[in-house]
Amino acid sequence: MENIKTMNEYKTTIYLKSNLHIGSGFAFMSLVDKTTIKDQKGFVIIPGATFKGKLRSICKKICLSLESEFGQICEGKDSPKVCKSSQETACIICRLFGSAYNEGKLIFRDATLLSEDREKIEMIKKLDHFASPQSELRSGNRISRLLRTSSSKQLFVSESCPRDLIFEGKIFNREALKDVERKLLRWGAKSLLQIGGQKGRGLGRVSVTIEGM
Ligand SMILES: [Zn+2]
Numbered sequence: 001m002e003n004i005k006t007m008n009e010y011k012t013t014i015y016l017k018s019n020l021h022i023g024s025g026f027a028f029m030s031l032v033d034k035t036t037i038k039d040q041k042g043f044v045i046i047p048g049a050t051f052k053g054k055l056r057s058i059c060k061k062i063c064l065s066l067e068s069e070f071g072q073i074c075e076g077k078d079s080p081k082v083c084k085s086s087q088e089t090a091c092i093i094c095r096l097f098g099s100a101y102n103e104g105k106l107i108f109r110d111a112t113l114l115s116e117d118r119e120k121i122e123m124i125k126k127l128d129h130f131a132s133p134q135s136e137l138r139s140g141n142r143i144s145r146l147l148r149t150s151s152s153k154q155l156f157v158s159e160s161c162p163r164d165l166i167f168e169g170k171i172f173n174r175e176a177l178k179d180v181e182r183k184l185l186r187w188g189a190k191s192l193l194q195i196g197g198q199k200g201r202g203l204g205r206v207s208v209t210i211e212g213m
Pocket of ligand 1: 073074075076082083090091092093094095099
């Protein structure tokens with residue numbers, strides 16, 4: 001078990017401003033080949049790993065443009081220049097998000113729908129068994145790269161969860177966070193404006209807050 005004494009809990013809130021699609025990799029009755037990821041009860045979730053990955057890449061961009069503020073960062077896991085040192089001397093990105101050589105200070109839990117939103121969904125489901133209030137189906141044509149034409153035979157359907165839903169998640173820290181680390185995480189959360197797949201279709205626009213950071 002983690003050391004509870006130094007561990008803080010930060011509530012993250014993710015407001016959906018457009019439909020969200022986080023691919024589950026599963027097809028649904030072979031009609032929908034891009035389903036969204038859900039928990040055991042069937043509610044849409046934003047996996048902790050998805051949120052972590054997104055926040056990490058945004059924080060990395062911030063560090064690259066503000067080296068004087070956050071120090072030099074390494075080039076990441078596939079680079080010989082990755083931080084192989086202890087937690088203390090590693091760069092701020094490896095310290096917070098971990099690398100192959102240390103586990104990082106932060107633990108991300110999955111973000112789940114607000115209980116009010118879940119109740120709403122349950123109610124609509126009871127009223128109409130065929131309603132799918134947390135997902136909308138979109139269809140689109142796949143463009144054949146060879147022929148440069150879109151073929152109706154290649155019609156695919158993609159599931160996404162509708163806007164205006166609110167997700168809540170948690171971040172825990174294994175070790176105390178320094179002021180500069182909390183500052184980077186605050187900036188990262190503010191700059192995180194898109195999550196999940198199909199960005200080109202305008203999906204996954206979000207605003208994010210991390211309470212108490
Ligand atoms: Zn590093």
